[in-house]
Amino acid sequence: MADKSRRQFLAALPAAAAVFSPRADLGAQAGAVRIDGRKLRERIEKLSVFGRPAGGVFADGVSRTAYSDADIAGRRFVMDEIRAAGFQPRIDPAGNIFARRPGGSGPPILFGSHIDSVPGGGNFDGDLGSLGALAVLEAFDAAGVAAQHPLEMVVWAHEEGFAFGRGTACSRIVAGLVDRSDMDVVWNGITRADAIRKIGGDPDRILEARRPKGTYHCYLELHIEQGGTLERANTAIGVVEGIVAIDRYEALITGFANHAGTTPIADRQDAMLAAAHLTIAVRDAVTRVPGRQVGTVGQIEITPNSPNVIPGRAQLSIELRDLSSRTLAAMMDDIRARAGEIAASTRTAIEFTQVVSQGAATATTDVQSAIERASESLGLNHSRLPSGAGHDAQNMALIGPMGMIFVPSVGGISHSPKELTHWGDCANGADVLLRTVLEVDRL
Amino acid sequence: MADKSRRQFLAALPAAAAVFSPRADLGAQAGAVRIDGRKLRERIEKLSVFGRPAGGVFADGVSRTAYSDADIAGRRFVMDEIRAAGFQPRIDPAGNIFARRPGGSGPPILFGSHIDSVPGGGNFDGDLGSLGALAVLEAFDAAGVAAQHPLEMVVWAHEEGFAFGRGTACSRIVAGLVDRSDMDVVWNGITRADAIRKIGGDPDRILEARRPKGTYHCYLELHIEQGGTLERANTAIGVVEGIVAIDRYEALITGFANHAGTTPIADRQDAMLAAAHLTIAVRDAVTRVPGRQVGTVGQIEITPNSPNVIPGRAQLSIELRDLSSRTLAAMMDDIRARAGEIAASTRTAIEFTQVVSQGAATATTDVQSAIERASESLGLNHSRLPSGAGHDAQNMALIGPMGMIFVPSVGGISHSPKELTHWGDCANGADVLLRTVLEVDRL
Numbered sequence: 001m002a003d004k005s006r007r008q009f010l011a012a013l014p015a016a017a018a019v020f021s022p023r024a025d026l027g028a029q030a031g032a033v034r035i036d037g038r039k040l041r042e043r044i045e046k047l048s049v050f051g052r053p054a055g056g057v058f059a060d061g062v063s064r065t066a067y068s069d070a071d072i073a074g075r076r077f078v079m080d081e082i083r084a085a086g087f088q089p090r091i092d093p094a095g096n097i098f099a100r101r102p103g104g105s106g107p108p109i110l111f112g113s114h115i116d117s118v119p120g121g122g123n124f125d126g127d128l129g130s131l132g133a134l135a136v137l138e139a140f141d142a143a144g145v146a147a148q149h150p151l152e153m154v155v156w157a158h159e160e161g162f163a164f165g166r167g168t169a170c171s172r173i174v175a176g177l178v179d180r181s182d183m184d185v186v187w188n189g190i191t192r193a194d195a196i197r198k199i200g201g202d203p204d205r206i207l208e209a210r211r212p213k214g215t216y217h218c219y220l221e222l223h224i225e226q227g228g229t230l231e232r233a234n235t236a237i238g239v240v241e242g243i244v245a246i247d248r249y250e251a252l253i254t255g256f257a258n259h260a261g262t263t264p265i266a267d268r269q270d271a272m273l274a275a276a277h278l279t280i281a282v283r284d285a286v287t288r289v290p291g292r293q294v295g296t297v298g299q300i301e302i303t304p305n306s307p308n309v310i311p312g313r314a315q316l317s318i319e320l321r322d323l324s325s326r327t328l329a330a331m332m333d334d335i336r337a338r339a340g341e342i343a344a345s346t347r348t349a350i351e352f353t354q355v356v357s358q359g360a361a362t363a364t365t366d367v368q369s370a371i372e373r374a375s376e377s378l379g380l381n382h383s384r385l386p387s388g389a390g391h392d393a394q395n396m397a398l399i400g401p402m403g404m405i406f407v408p409s410v411g412g413i414s415h416s417p418k419e420l421t422h423w424g425d426c427a428n429g430a431d432v433l434l435r436t437v438l439e440v441d442r443l
Numbered sequence: 444m445a446d447k448s449r450r451q452f453l454a455a456l457p458a459a460a461a462v463f464s465p466r467a468d469l470g471a472q473a474g475a476v477r478i479d480g481r482k483l484r485e486r487i488e489k490l491s492v493f494g495r496p497a498g499g500v501f502a503d504g505v506s507r508t509a510y511s512d513a514d515i516a517g518r519r520f521v522m523d524e525i526r527a528a529g530f531q532p533r534i535d536p537a538g539n540i541f542a543r544r545p546g547g548s549g550p551p552i553l554f555g556s557h558i559d560s561v562p563g564g565g566n567f568d569g570d571l572g573s574l575g576a577l578a579v580l581e582a583f584d585a586a587g588v589a590a591q592h593p594l595e596m597v598v599w600a601h602e603e604g605f606a607f608g609r610g611t612a613c614s615r616i617v618a619g620l621v622d623r624s625d626m627d628v629v630w631n632g633i634t635r636a637d638a639i640r641k642i643g644g645d646p647d648r649i650l651e652a653r654r655p656k657g658t659y660h661c662y663l664e665l666h667i668e669q670g671g672t673l674e675r676a677n678t679a680i681g682v683v684e685g686i687v688a689i690d691r692y693e694a695l696i697t698g699f700a701n702h703a704g705t706t707p708i709a710d711r712q713d714a715m716l717a718a719a720h721l722t723i724a725v726r727d728a729v730t731r732v733p734g735r736q737v738g739t740v741g742q743i744e745i746t747p748n749s750p751n752v753i754p755g756r757a758q759l760s761i762e763l764r765d766l767s768s769r770t771l772a773a774m775m776d777d778i779r780a781r782a783g784e785i786a787a788s789t790r791t792a793i794e795f796t797q798v799v800s801q802g803a804a805t806a807t808t809d810v811q812s813a814i815e816r817a818s819e820s821l822g823l824n825h826s827r828l829p830s831g832a833g834h835d836a837q838n839m840a841l842i843g844p845m846g847m848i849f850v851p852s853v854g855g856i857s858h859s860p861k862e863l864t865h866w867g868d869c870a871n872g873a874d875v876l877l878r879t880v881l882e883v884d885r886l
Binding site: 225228246257258259260261263264267275276277280286287296297298302306307317319321388389390412413414415 | 668669670671672687689691700701702703704705706707708710713715716718719720722723726729730735737739740741742743745748749750751752753754760762764830831832833852855856857858859
């Protein structure tokens with residue numbers, strides 16, 4: 001999807017999806033609609049008890065991993081809130097929770113996020129977008145806004161990919177990325193089928209969860225940035241250009257394990273020393289040209305890993321992210337070239353195996369513009385930026401137009417109990433989501 | 444011991460140890476005595492079956508870790524060989540095996556090594572010095588050489604320190620480095636007392652295993668080099684100058700764990716990147732001035748150790764070895780200075796904790812000269828070098844004069860099944876041990 005323009009993208013969709021054409025204004029009434037910020041905060045706080053450490057407080061974050069008891073209780077809470085707001089939650093065969101506001105015609109506008117967390121996670125990642133979506137449905141309903149499209153919220157199951165390994169987020173199932181055999185995968189003693197059953201899904205009908213291209217007029221997701229760019233620039237709203245591509249490699253360095261006391265420096269084939277040079281080479285490759293690309297050595301295992309033995313083997317992860325797959329390839333070329341020099345100077349062998357190659361998901365340009373107009377109508381400054389993290393939106397981009405709204409993360413901290421987004425920014429984000437729904441409804 | 448001259452060293456011993464004064468020549472008969480190289484090889488090969496991997500051959504090495512069944516069987520084999528050679532093995536309360544050749548007067552000359560191995564070790568580390576010692580006793584006996592001192596061989600128990608942690612080699616007990624309470628330490632489900640009992644020692648009388656200063660006229664140990672210096676220089680005999688001092692530090696690097704996708708490069712506090720720079724700083728500090736000093740980063744653990752999270756914490760080992768403790772201190776000063784710069788540039792904190800500070804053990808200079816004369820009498824070239832590895836000899840240096848003889852290790856490989864010393868070099872080493880005993884006997 002990375003390099004397709006919106007025109008190409010829409011052309012690739014069935015006719016039903018190519019619905020972006022100017023329509024009549026919704027009228028002045030819609031311009032005044034706002035979400036209830038107080039209620040949004042209350043719900044985020046109430047949701048935070050599910051998965052909170054024993055004896056903890058809000059600031060201690062949550063461990064609400066997918067399919068856990070905390071996840072199931074949190075989902076029940078959200079469904080109760082949906083009902084209390086006058087809507088009817090529905091669980092699809094994949095375990096995702098949907099709730100539609102009746103009215104309008106044609107494909108619905110879908111918006112939402114997730115409520116599962118990483119272990120030791122925070123209270124805003126996913127929760128804001130999920131409860132922000134409910135706030136939008138509620139605000140439209142309270143104001144009696146007549147949208148042209150049906151409006152639908154979603155709480156995706158298992159976004160964080162904590163269980164069953166990579167590629168098992170339940171929005172992928174909706175995007176068609178699932179086979180019946182995927183249900184047989186076992187994690188933590190249970191099959192994926194049983195995990196999905198546990199949260200009210202129906203693995204026997206899993207293929208019915210797939211939605212063809214054009215099912216939705218547009219998908220929107222409000223999310224915390226999880227980086228520090230917006231906060232540092234004092235920008236209220238981030239307009240996501242797309243979700244970055246990820247290339248991940250495993251580097252295997254083979255040296256020779258030997259006695260750390262008796263082996264002279266000149267005779268060493270030290271895999272740890274080579275790993276050190278390679279780690280610095282990754283940083284150098286990433287920073288050599290300006291840009292927002294990132295690269296990380298996050299994992300290392302050395303053998304035998306003993307203070308008095310020269311490491312004979314090192315295995316490390318290299319993860320590169322950028323919107324442009326060309327940039328990723330150029331960085332890796334640079335790293336490979338440096339690795340050749342490092343192998344020669346340390347008398348080791350360095351081999352790379354690519355273990356992840358995930359394409360970028362571009363946000364639809366017209367939706368980006370719609371988010372900008374929505375922000376401006378609320379007097380909120382905004383800037384475009386890539387999402388360095390993966391989101392359910394990248395899966396939804398496979399079946400229709402997509403846009404994402406970011407709000408600032410204090411200190412750029414995420415996947416941590418310290419994750420924090422100010423309540424005012426939470427409300428701003430939900431209001432921009434609401435206005436963007438209105439803007440997109442007109443397209 | 445590091446900086447004491449022999450004179451100072453002897454002065455520090457009780458009068459009984461200060462026995463190095465010229466005596467009468469042993470006569471021409473001793474000059475022709477040689478060990479039986481064929482028998483030495485046979486015994487090393489026979490010993491190699493105890494701890495050999497199932498279905499393996501000699502070249503597959505041994506796992507004859509101390510106190511294991513293989514160790515016990517290997518000790519039984521060696522004691523049987525001692526008996527077959529006409530000597531009476533005796534196990535001291537610490538589990539060390541001694542065998543004395545009667546005759547002579549005054550304190551005995553002791554020589555030997557160990558037969559325990561590291562897991563996945565080789566057939567020469569310790570075995571050569573132990574069976575070489577028996578070959579020397581046997582050769583003296585066969586030739587009827589009348590030494591002035593009693594001659595005694597020893598097979599030290601648990602040299603490799605595999606069980607019960609650092610500082611539990613049984614030669615330490617003989618050197619006085621033991622308390623009754625040390626017997627209560629538990630490893631692998633058994634107490635040190637029971638482990639010693641298992642090999643025929645008597646932990647209830649453990650303090651009786653201690654030998655006061657001056658017990659031995661001299662201690663000699665033949666050992667493989669475990670480094671590649673002798674082989675590379677085509678030198679037959681290494682005259683050990685001393686056993687290096689070891690300083691070991693644990694470096695704790697504290698950064699901040701954050702999302703590898705959403706955290707811009709400029710905002711990172713990457714503990715792995717800091718660890719990489721520190722690893723290179725260690726190598727730089729070691730190689731900045733010429734010399735035989737070595738330094739190793741052999742162990743690293745990073746947290747959370749996940750490809751998609753910037754490491755927030757790294758812990759790594761820094762081990763420095765040299766004969767001079769001043770060189771060790773200078774290297775560490777250099778590393779600390781570099782660490783300050785690294786911490787600043789990576790926005791991390793780096794703390795060092797010293798976990799090992801082991802002084803050097805200098806080989807007695809007169810004994811070094813004796814080994815040189817012994818080598819020359821056999822037409823073998825020799826050179827002085829430090830021992831980068833620890834040996835039982837460093838403990839014996841605490842109670843009397845000490846010397847070590849090294850023979851070449853092919854490729855400098857040790858603590859590996861690939862460990863190899865040519866049979867000719869094994870025989871040369873044992874012959875130099877024999878001649879050194881004669882030389883020392885005259886001192």
